[in-house]
Amino acid sequence: MRMSELWADKYRPQELGELVGQSQAVREIFSWAESWRKGRPNKPALLLYGPVGTGKTAAAQALARQMGWDLVEMNASDKRSFDVIKQVAGTAADTGTLFSGAKGKRLVVLDEVDNVYGVADRGGYRAIGELIEDPRNPVVLIANDQHEIPWQIRASCLMINFRRVQQDAIIGALQKICLAEKIEAEPIALKVIAETSNGDMRSSINDLQALAEGKKHLAMKDVVLYKRDRESNIFDVLSQLMRATTAKQARELLWSLDMPPADVLAWIDENIPKVLADPADLAEAYEAIARADIFLGRTKRRQAYRMWRYASDMMTAGVAMSRKGELKFARFQLPTIIMKMSRTRAARATRDSVAKKIAGRCHTSSHVVRKDFLPYFGVIFRRDKKAAQQIAAELHFSEAEVDYLAKK
């Protein structure tokens, strides 16, 4: 028996025009590619960015095929240190092709550029920066999150946004596949698949294949889909938790939640003060949260996973049974600590690299620098531009590091 291909591959767009729901992006890509025919466009590199499953990689591949360019691709499954990128992509970008000689072009595609890693891929961004500065061949960078990419790189790229695919467009594409596979599908079934995918074309095709492959007919009742979920039902759990009347009820809420205990605790910690009106209730609830935290610490430190159970007890039953007084109405929200940590990630990284440079020079630890030195450096960088310049040159501070100190 011949096993089937993945439909997501089989129906991958062969031409840019076949891309579903990205007409704006497709137009921009085309006109950029056309200007390569005439010489070199202002911005020799493209940055395609947007959510998963919207056709970014497929677009790059279709582009190469349509323009008759050879394709050289590097992604996160390749090691991407400075040397490797220079060697693979640099050669590709600077020289002609094997088959078409010096006149032919190569499309260099660097996929997943928001995932170039600090240690494993040392110097990766520097290499990408140098590569796109003055290439002889067109370059396409692809990413989910454009903010993870250094701004110097973003600045020299033409940015093209891929949006989540509209539901109707997904339904249309699924219908075409059903037709080709000779499957009769109930419209409502396709609609549910499209809805569940949340604008992710690829996952909707995967779901369709899992549900309908080998069938002649796809009915609504066959559609059992599991969301590629995020924190959708934590909100329900939180609100039921505050209304639970028995310890048993409260404990069992966690069973339906797809989230590790430490994450659940962060959510409870964030939202408890919003709903408990009585200070006595709040104090008691926090005592329970604190106990849960102790048990989590023990789980981790001793690798004693039995302790997880008690952490769950305290964060659910413990918190629920603390309440004697009224509940305030509140909208639950994402733990601010998580948002803060990700928002300040860049700033913390800069702070650490500044501290490390100073520490090396002053023969002390980064920790001491952060505590005792940085405030003075801040004053100098704000008040005394001349001294600041000297220090920056001496310690090889980057622009971002100088900015960080000046704003401190």
Add this chain to the structure above:
Amino acid sequence: MLELNASDERGIDTIRIKVKDYARTRPMGDVPYKIVYLDESDALTSDAQNALRRTMEMYTHTARFILACNYSSRIIEPIQSRCSIFRFRRLFDKDIAAMLKRIARTEKLTLEEDAIKAIIYMSEGDMRRAINVLQAAATVKRKVDEKAVYDVSASARPEDVKEMLEAALAGKFEDARSKLIGMLIDQGLSGEDILQQVHREILSLEIPEPTKVKLMDKVGEVDFRLTEGANERIQLEALLAHFSLLGDRLRTT
């Protein structure tokens, strides 16, 4: 088939080299695909998961990937997008009962209803544990009853545990203690196993809900001390004394 679980080295380099090399070479013999099975894949760092995502779709003509995990929320979105998702739920009691009966039929065992209940109680939704207990009990006797099940398992009868706790709550500390010693010494159960059952029984005791929480917290504390190497008899006695104290307070208020 290439199987990697959390105990194997699974850093970004393993994904980039070992998994990729395995996935991109043709399968030998007459098989259509190789299978890469990543157990406990939510334990992969997000860097490693990112290194995996293109490999998963670039070599679909030679390999298929199966990822297993506890928490799908720990799998990065790009990988979820490339997968069909199947969620395995906690098993219902009736599912386990049906399986046990099926095995009893094929193995020609006599399996009593009480025994099924007992196995379900101690397996806590874990099918593998349920089958192991059944097999152990069946090697002793072809006729499997409740007693046979408790004899081969590391569990006390739930009624025994409940009686011990109720004695303690009623202020009869020494009665409770002699029941405890019976389980520890005569039945040879471990302190950990008894604690786990105490933890379960608390929820069905007839005491106020906030008291249950206090007791569960106390059980957790004692359990922790056991992992630190404390004496299980003394720690469990101390726990029973705590039950007595709370029982006393409940009566006086």
